[in-house]
Amino acid sequence: MNGFVALFSGINVGGNRIVKMAELRAFFEELGFADVASYVQSGNVVFCAAQTDVTVLTKTLQDAFDKRWGFHSRILVRDAAWFARLVTDNPYPEIVDDPTKLHAMVLEREPTSEETGRLAEKCTGPERFEVKGDVLYLHAPDGLGKSKFAEILPRTLKVPGTMRNWRSVLALAEMIGQR
Structure with a gap:
């Protein structure tokens, strides 16, 4: 199994x-x-x-x-x-101690450079992001709820996905590691 x-x-x-x-x-x-x-x-x-x-x-x-x-x-x-790669590939290791500020958006597919470029043009606030394969890592220093960038992210990127905070990512990685 x-x-x-x-x-x-x-x-x-x-x-x-x-x-x-x-x-x-x-x-x-x-x-x-x-x-x-x-x-x-x-x-x-x-x-x-x-x-x-x-x-x-x-x-x-x-x-x-x-x-x-x-x-x-x-x-x-x-x-x-x-899932293990998701955790290991985190480009923001300095943020892991504040898991409410770090998020991973699991994407249906890897975005094209054009799609990622369009998103980068809209990232003008305090947030920063990096795409690695089919994961978008998002550092939202003011929290996801206050992030204007997070609001426009799905409709700008146009690659379906679902977001999880880093606490959830780590919990799920631990759970799957026990299987």
Whole structure:
């Protein structure tokens, strides 16, 4: 069995698109996955599967989730090695002691240089970012909630993804490392 993390986008935010974590864990178990655990209410599930292809796992989960809950939530599945690289490749190690200021946006795909350049033009505040493969690392010194750049990031970059603060990243990396 191989360890994976499924990151859901847009569930349990602002009282909308509610999915209880106990129900989500049961859903994964019904689909035949093992060692299922969730982290916080925003849709982070660590699980084990015999399947090794994240594309197949993503499609399986996406189709079953949409059918079960009746709405679409983008699901990004990553394996343990990918998650370990996410942590190791952090370009802002000096920020890790303040995990509310450091975020990782897991992207569906690696952005093109044109897409990244368009985003760089809009980064005029105190924030800074770096893209490594299919991850955008964001240092928001005033916090994500006060960041004007974070507000425009998804529609400017135009690469679907989901953001996690560094505390969540580290917790998920530890959880998947135990699988």
